[in-house]
Amino acid sequence: MKITQVFTFEAAHRLPKVPETHRCHRMHGHSYRVELRLEGPVDRETGFVVDFFDIEAAFAPLHQQLDHRCLNDVAGLDNPTAENIAIWIWDRVRPALPQTVAVVVYETPTCWAEYQG
Ligand SMILES: Nc1nc2c(c(=O)[nH]1)N=C([C@H](O)[C@H](O)COP(=O)(O)OP(=O)(O)OP(=O)(O)O)CN2
Numbered sequence: 001m002k003i004t005q006v007f008t009f010e011a012a013h014r015l016p017k018v019p020e021t022h023r024c025h026r027m028h029g030h031s032y033r034v035e036l037r038l039e040g041p042v043d044r045e046t047g048f049v050v051d052f053f054d055i056e057a058a059f060a061p062l063h064q065q066l067d068h069r070c071l072n073d074v075a076g077l078d079n080p081t082a083e084n085i086a087i088w089i090w091d092r093v094r095p096a097l098p099q100t101v102a103v104v105v106y107e108t109p110t111c112w113a114e115y116q117g
């Protein structure tokens, strides 16, 4: 069974590795959307793969570090592309939620990165 929980956060960033002429070299912001996708058997007793409340609790400290921040200032996110944010979240959420099979980070409704480890 596959389950997904969606989170959102607002943040500013700039991409230091693109040329100065690239518009993303300048500080700007996004309304990010994160999907945590989990997979596993349905527990016969609870009917859950994982309780959505437990997923929310595992993501809460990461949300705290990301929401209304300048992502370049977050430890480990000096180059905060959607790809690197997805890896950053995976590395921190997977120990608490080993059923995680993908982290998807949307920078805009039409651009996203998906990391599967
Ligand atoms: N592979 C990646 N490419 C780009 C990333 C990224 O994380 N991974 N990031 C950016 C910039 O952050 C940029 O801000 C993306 O947003 P935006 O310029 O708003 O992109 P849109 O396509 O939505 O812009 P429109 O104004 O709607 O055309 C760039 N590349």
Ligand SMILES: [Zn+2]
Pocket (backbone or CB within 6 Å): 013, 024, 028, 029, 030, 107
């Ligand atoms: Zn951007």
